[in-house]
Amino acid sequence: MGQQSGMFALLHAAGCVEGYVEAKLSIIGLSLPKLVALSRLVEAGDSMTLGQLADRLSCVKSNVTQLVDRLEADGLVMRTPDPADRRSRIAVITDAGRKAYEQGSRIQEEAERCVFGLLTDDDRATFAALVAKLAAAGRAAH
Amino acid sequence: MGQQSGMFALLHAAGCVEGYVEAKLSIIGLSLPKLVALSRLVEAGDSMTLGQLADRLSCVKSNVTQLVDRLEADGLVMRTPDPADRRSRIAVITDAGRKAYEQGSRIQEEAERCVFGLLTDDDRATFAALVAKLAAAGRAAH
DNA sequence: GAAGATTGAAAAGTCAATCTTA
DNA sequence: TAAGATTGACTTTTCAATCTTC
Numbered sequence: 001m002g003q004q005s006g007m008f009a010l011l012h013a014a015g016c017v018e019g020y021v022e023a024k025l026s027i028i029g030l031s032l033p034k035l036v037a038l039s040r041l042v043e044a045g046d047s048m049t050l051g052q053l054a055d056r057l058s059c060v061k062s063n064v065t066q067l068v069d070r071l072e073a074d075g076l077v078m079r080t081p082d083p084a085d086r087r088s089r090i091a092v093i094t095d096a097g098r099k100a101y102e103q104g105s106r107i108q109e110e111a112e113r114c115v116f117g118l119l120t121d122d123d124r125a126t127f128a129a130l131v132a133k134l135a136a137a138g139r140a141a142h
Numbered sequence: 143m144g145q146q147s148g149m150f151a152l153l154h155a156a157g158c159v160e161g162y163v164e165a166k167l168s169i170i171g172l173s174l175p176k177l178v179a180l181s182r183l184v185e186a187g188d189s190m191t192l193g194q195l196a197d198r199l200s201c202v203k204s205n206v207t208q209l210v211d212r213l214e215a216d217g218l219v220m221r222t223p224d225p226a227d228r229r230s231r232i233a234v235i236t237d238a239g240r241k242a243y244e245q246g247s248r249i250q251e252e253a254e255r256c257v258f259g260l261l262t263d264d265d266r267a268t269f270a271a272l273v274a275k276l277a278a279a280g281r282a283a284h
Numbered sequence: 285g286a287a288g289a290t291t292g293a294a295a296a297g298t299c300a301a302t303c304t305t306a
Numbered sequence: 307t308a309a310g311a312t313t314g315a316c317t318t319t320t321c322a323a324t325c326t327t328c
Contacts, residue, residue: 006258006266007159007250013273014156016280017149033318051288063319065290070317087288087327108149115279116148119272124148127272130265131155137257138158175296193310205297207312212295229305229310 010134021111029074030104037067038076038093038101047092049082076100152276163253171216172246179209180218180235180243189234191224218242 022032040056041048048056054064068091071077076097082088093101116124164174182198183190190198196206210233213219218239224230235243258266 005254006269007163007254009270009273009277010156010159013277013280014152016277017152018280020280020283021149031317049288050290059318060320061289062291062321067318082288085288085328087325089289111283112147112149114283115276118275118279123272123275126268127148127276128151130261130269130272131151133260133265134257134269135151135155135158137260138155138160138162141162141253141256173295191310192312201296202298203311204299204313209296224310227306227310229303231311 017115020115021108024107024111025104028100028103028107030100030107032108033067034071034074034076035101035104035108037064037071038097038104041077041091041093042098042101046098047080047090049088049090051088053091071097074100159257162257163250166249166253167246170242170245170249172242172249174250175209176213176216176218177243177246177250179206179213180239180246183219183233183235184240184243188240189222189232191230191232193230195233213239216242 018032025031025035037053037057040053044052044056050064050068051061053068054061057064057067068077068079071091072079074096076094078092078094080090080092082090119127160174167173167177179195179199182195186194186198192206192210193203195210196203199206199209210219210221213233214221216238218236220234220236222232222234224232261269
C-alpha cells in the first residue's frame with residue numbers, strides 16, 4: 001500500500017536519478033542547476049542577458065540573479081554591463097566556467113548512460129513517449 | 143537538440159505533474175510535503191515521534207523539525223512531550239489536520255486520475271515497471 | 285508606465301554543530 | 307558516549323516589492 005500512486009513513483013524515480021547525477025557532479029563542485037545554466041551560456045555563444053537566461057532556464061528572474069551570484073562566487077561566470085541597455089546585465093562564462101561545463105557534461109552523460117543503460121532500446125523509446133505524454137498532461141491540466 | 147536526454151525528460155515530466163498537484167493542493171493551503179507528512183501520521187494512528195516521521199518521510203531530522211514547525215503554525219499538528227523519553231517529542235495530528243488530510247488526499251487522487259487517466263491501462267503498467275527500474279538503477283549506482 | 289534586475293521573505297531540502305537526556 | 311531534536315548556514319525555487327532605466 002502507498003505504492004499504487006503513479007505520481008509518487010514518478011517523483012521517486014526522478015529523485016533517485018537526480019540524486020545520483022548530483023552526487024557525481026558534486027565531486028567537481030557543480031550542481032545540476034549550475035551545469036544547466038553553464039550549458040545555456042555555451043549554447044548561446046558564451047554570454048547572455050540575465051533575462052534571456054531566465055527564459056532559457058524556464059524560471060523566474062530572481063532565481064537567475066541568485067544562481068548567477070553563486071556561479072560568480074565560484075568564478076565560473078562574470079557579470080558585465082550591457083552596452084545596448086543600461087538596465088541590463090550580461091552573464092559571461094569564464095575559462096574556469098567553460099572547463100567546469102566540459103567536465104560536468106561528461107560526468108552527466110556518463111551517469112545518464114549508467115542509469116538509462118539498464119533499459120533496452122525498446123524500453124527507452126517507450127519511456128520517452130510516456131514521459132512526454134505525462135508532461136503534456138500535467139501542463140494541459142493547467 | 144537538448145531533447146535527447148532521458149534524465150531531463152524524466153525531471154521535466156516529474157516537475158509538470160508535481161506542479162499541477164501542488165497548484166490544486168494550494169487551493170486549500172496545503173503543499174505536497176505537508177500532505178505526505180499528514181498521511182504518514184494518519185497511517186500510524188495520528189501520532190509519531192519526530193525521528194520516526196523523518197524515517198517514514200525518508201528525509202533528515204532537521205527537515206522534519208522545520209516541516210512540523212510549519213504544520214504547527216498552520217494548526218494541523220501539535221508537538222507533545224514523549225512520556226517514555228524526555229529527549230523525544232511527539233507530533234500529533236489535530237482535528238484541522240485530519241480534515242486537511244482528507245480534503246488533500248481527495249484532491250491529490252483526483253488530480254492524479256486527471257493526469258494518469260490519459261494513459262491506457264497498458265501504458266500505466268509499462269510506466270510503473272520502467273519507473274521502478276530507473277529508481278533502482280539510480281539507487282544502485284550509489 | 286513598463287522592462288531589467290535586485291532584494292527580502294518564504295518553502296523545502298541538505299549538512300554540521302549543539303543541547304538535552306539516556 | 308550515543309540518541310533525539312533543534313539551530314544555523316547553504317542551495318534551489320517562488321512571489322511581491324523596489325530601483326533604475328527605457
